[in-house]
Amino acid sequence: MLLLLSVCACSTDRYVTLDGFAQGGTWSVKCSLSSKINRQDVKNSIDSALLVIDNSISGYNKGSILSRVNAGEQVALDSTFIDIFNISKEIWEKSGGAFDPSAGPLFDLWGFGFADSTATAAQKAAMATGMKEYIGMDLFGFEETPKGTFLTKTDSRCRLNFNAIAQGYSCDVVAHILDSYGCANYIIELGGEIVCKGQREQGGPWRIWIDKPEDGNNVSGALKQDVVSISDCGLVTSGNYRKFYVEDGQKYSHTVDPVSGMPVKHSLLSATVVARDGATADAYATWFMVIGTEEAKRVISSQLAGEGVEAYLVYGEQDDMKVWHTPGLILDSDRR
Numbered sequence: 001m002l003l004l005l006s007v008c009a010c011s012t013d014r015y016v017t018l019d020g021f022a023q024g025g026t027w028s029v030k031c032s033l034s035s036k037i038n039r040q041d042v043k044n045s046i047d048s049a050l051l052v053i054d055n056s057i058s059g060y061n062k063g064s065i066l067s068r069v070n071a072g073e074q075v076a077l078d079s080t081f082i083d084i085f086n087i088s089k090e091i092w093e094k095s096g097g098a099f100d101p102s103a104g105p106l107f108d109l110w111g112f113g114f115a116d117s118t119a120t121a122a123q124k125a126a127m128a129t130g131m132k133e134y135i136g137m138d139l140f141g142f143e144e145t146p147k148g149t150f151l152t153k154t155d156s157r158c159r160l161n162f163n164a165i166a167q168g169y170s171c172d173v174v175a176h177i178l179d180s181y182g183c184a185n186y187i188i189e190l191g192g193e194i195v196c197k198g199q200r201e202q203g204g205p206w207r208i209w210i211d212k213p214e215d216g217n218n219v220s221g222a223l224k225q226d227v228v229s230i231s232d233c234g235l236v237t238s239g240n241y242r243k244f245y246v247e248d249g250q251k252y253s254h255t256v257d258p259v260s261g262m263p264v265k266h267s268l269l270s271a272t273v274v275a276r277d278g279a280t281a282d283a284y285a286t287w288f289m290v291i292g293t294e295e296a297k298r299v300i301s302s303q304l305a306g307e308g309v310e311a312y313l314v315y316g317e318q319d320d321m322k323v324w325h326t327p328g329l330i331l332d333s334d335r336r
Helices: 002-010 039-057 065-070 079-094 104-109 121-134 163-180 278-291 293-303
Strands: 013-022 025-034 140-145 148-153 186-190 193-197 206-211 224-230 233-239 244-247 250-253 268-275 310-317 320-325
Touching: 013 039, 025 039, 025 163, 039 065, 039 079, 039 163, 079 140, 079 148, 079 163, 079 278, 104 121, 163 186, 163 193, 163 233, 163 278, 193 206, 193 278, 206 233, 206 268, 224 233, 224 268, 224 310, 233 278, 268 278, 268 293, 278 293, 278 310, 293 310
Parallel strands: none
Antiparallel strands: 013 025, 025 186, 140 148, 186 193, 193 233, 206 224, 233 268, 244 250, 268 310, 310 320
């Protein structure tokens, strides 16, 4: 009996589920948490951190720092804004401009940003050419003053949009909070972006459902492409099967090439990326969707070979989908 009591006293961790609302959607966490820690305290910490992010880099929050600097105001930046800007600029340089939050004006032009245009697709294509002169992360900088750090830009028309990295970054922030509470095992989901650590309650790595990139598949989990087993990483899928519109028989996807100024038209239907953290996975998924199947394969296999990046690419036609993936991924389809 004494031995049994001793074992029970040491087994204080239990898996709990937390959830809430943020960034126009929901977030959820499943984690192993010590019984000594109040789960509501953890949830409150997560909600507070996500509110800070919203007030910093959300383009839908008209009072956020991002919205105000995009409107031309001189606003002191917080650590969240500076952090995500620096991460974004580093990946912008690495990607040769394929991942580019400074392409905010282009995202707005094509109807996938914080504003919309009533122009026709042909008119938008003509307008996009003239926007290139004020797009590029090198057009922005920081000015240190006694009153704080301020964003500078070479042209008043320069605008930022962090949507392609914000949710992955948010998952990383939540992961740091869970780490601070001593969580050894967790999975975080926010807007479809994933960050995980340790193992699931049943034992073994976390199992993530990859959606099939069929046009109109708007419900996550409705159609399965594959299942991947992962741990201690971030996972993000980006694709053109949910956010797009058709005009005069032409499909215009939400993935806009910052270099050409046009929505992409190639065979890559979705890119699932596993990387060291959520922000990297999020940004890389967008990078690969911009450059297309063959260039993405080359970048993953050569340029990023030393980073441990894994990827699952679905390409081809809607009625004839093909798959390419890195050999390091553990997939259900490979077990059959």
